[in-house]
Amino acid sequence: MTENIQIRLKNRPESTPAVGDFEVVKDSMPVAGDGEILCRSLYLSLDPYMRGQISGRHISGALHPGDMMRGETISEVVTSDHPDYQAGDLVAHQGGWQCYSVAKASDLTAVDRRINPHSLALGILGMPGLTAYAGMTYLAELKKGDRLVVSAASGAVGSMVGQIAKLMGCEVIGIAGSDEKCRWLTEQAGFEACINYKIQDLAEGLIQYCPDGIDVYFDNVGGDTLEAAMWQLSLGARVVLCGLMAQYNSDVMPPGPNPATIIKARATVRGLVVYDFFDKKQEFLDKVIPWVDQGRISYQEDVTEGIENAPAAFVRLMSGKNFGKTIIKF
Amino acid sequence: MTENIQIRLKNRPESTPAVGDFEVVKDSMPVAGDGEILCRSLYLSLDPYMRGQISGRHISGALHPGDMMRGETISEVVTSDHPDYQAGDLVAHQGGWQCYSVAKASDLTAVDRRINPHSLALGILGMPGLTAYAGMTYLAELKKGDRLVVSAASGAVGSMVGQIAKLMGCEVIGIAGSDEKCRWLTEQAGFEACINYKIQDLAEGLIQYCPDGIDVYFDNVGGDTLEAAMWQLSLGARVVLCGLMAQYNSDVMPPGPNPATIIKARATVRGLVVYDFFDKKQEFLDKVIPWVDQGRISYQEDVTEGIENAPAAFVRLMSGKNFGKTIIKF
DSSP states (O other), rough: OOOOEEEEOSSOSSSOOOOOGEEEEOOOOOOTTEEEEEEEEEEEEEHHHHHHHHHTOTTTTOOOOOOOOOOOOOEEEEEEEEOOOOOEEEEEHHHHHSSSEEGGGOOOEEOTOOOSSSSGGGGGTTTHHHHHHHIIIIIOOOTOEEEESSTTTTTTHHHHHHHHHHHTOEEEEEESSHHHHHOOOOOSSOEEEEETTTSSSSHHHHHHHHHTOOOEESSSSOOOHHHHHHTTTTEEEEEEEOOHHHHHOOOSOOOBBOHHHHHHHHEEEEEGGGGGGGHHHHHHHHEEEEEEHHOOOOOOEEEEEEEGGGGHHHHHHHHHHSSSSEEEOO | OOEEEEEEEOOOOSOOOOGGGGEEEEOOOOOTTTTTTEEEEEEEETHHHHHHHHTTTOOOOOOOTTTOOOOOOEEEEEEETTTTTOTTOEEEEEOSSSSSEEEEEGGGGEOOOTTGGGGGGGTTTTTHHHHHHHHIISSSOTTTTOOEEESSSTTTHEEEEEEHHHTTTTTEEEEEEEEHHHHHHHHHSSSSSSEEETSSHHHHHHHHHHHTTTEEEEESSHHHHHHHHHHHHHEEEEEEOOOOOOTTTTOOOOOBOOTHHHHHHTEEEEEOOOGGGGGGHHHHHHHHHHHHHOOOSSSOEEEEEGGGGGHHHHHHHHHHOOEEEEEEOO
């Protein structure tokens, strides 16, 4: 009989996590009960929000040492005791960092058959894509010609934010941490420009590329990046706060930008949590899948093979060394 | 011939201003030229934003040592060389900290004849009142039953924010700095409760009076007060940032609340500058004057007689020792 492999949290890291903070455990196969479905993981999504779960302060709940790491997977149904699913079906669910999982039908969603390759259901056509779509459609009040800036721009959320904004008539400036990422954003993803904040002063870069101010700022980072952007807002700017990469690796909550930045610009600042927009998923897929099929959206995946390598891939993600959507392929 | 008395900025204060930072100057009467109007000041408004002008970083421009202090006055027309105004007319304008001023017709507005006493045209029926009205009407997205918290609650802006919100069906909690102010807010102005932040821990008070979170927060203060309130927002809360009393006396820009406060609550945070709402003044007066006449709005004025006492009154205002709208009566 096949065995299951699981990754569990070993220690709560104090700053950037290390491979040793996780444990690879061989376990017996999970057993599906009445009405349940046994799933085999094909792809696992690694996301920065998991760092918050490890710290015990993410909106979705806390993880404790000894717990299996949580995460969304694309899985194949192995056996099903529920009429809605059959062996061979492709599903998305919270399978966690493991090879096999057991789920109830109500916790699964069928993967849209139009999505190809399937891994995109974890990236630009999954939660990160929906995050970007929700922000651009429901919170950013985009107007044609708006100058939009997005941080962590080459990530799954950031690259979709920029490309959706482009398709909605905006001019887009990215902020990223390497020349390679910046090159991809301007040459492949169609961004007007990209600031490599590691070699250029961010405030200067923002003034250079947004001489009339930032009309829309989408933030995945917090910290100094958010601070720099807030001082460059145009009158009536809109800011969407989505992620806090700069503080996920820390147990202290650093302060934010001075509120004068908001008053001065008469800005509107909104917080975005993708869970609030799960009911928009079909609308999102119907709109964005054709864009992907038509080649109007570029994407970048950072794929690691083997669940036992997930801790190293997560460490890379939390150090900003990934490039594109971080995925584990089983 | 009558002489003019002017208050000028002498030194730029580094923290809370002192009386010695200002100079009382006797000057000759200003002379009205062709088409101009000579005005005699009746009331002068003192406002916290003036501290920002002194620091050279207010939205309305900077003041330098030697400059006359700026400010809005209610004045009586002495002589007029313009057909729109006659001697005896009551006008509001930027007369400054002086007894007499010369103005162009385009810089004057007639004081609404329904306003009584006239000093209210500087307070709850003037710029502070319009500020509160604009925030409640256009930015706060008030819903009946919302629990609203306002800081600097006994000030001209704060007391109007709370009372307008009450009239729009909200439950209102004030934050103020003395028991006397709190008593007035609950006993006269109809607030549900008031937290004296000098004797009660603010975070605890907010949890006590807003056990389900703050639905709307109107901030006149910034700093620790804003920080405490931001952690207690309810889901979907709205925040209006209007004033930064906590940092006006400082040359450094302190940081703001961690952006997680906004994300966690899916809050909408907006900056309010009253200048953007000058076109709503008539609408505001038509709505609020009847409320005042019907006794549905209480107000408190902090009146000092004599322009030579304006520096001391301003110092008191900037130390939070005023109670109600600070006005100089000539």
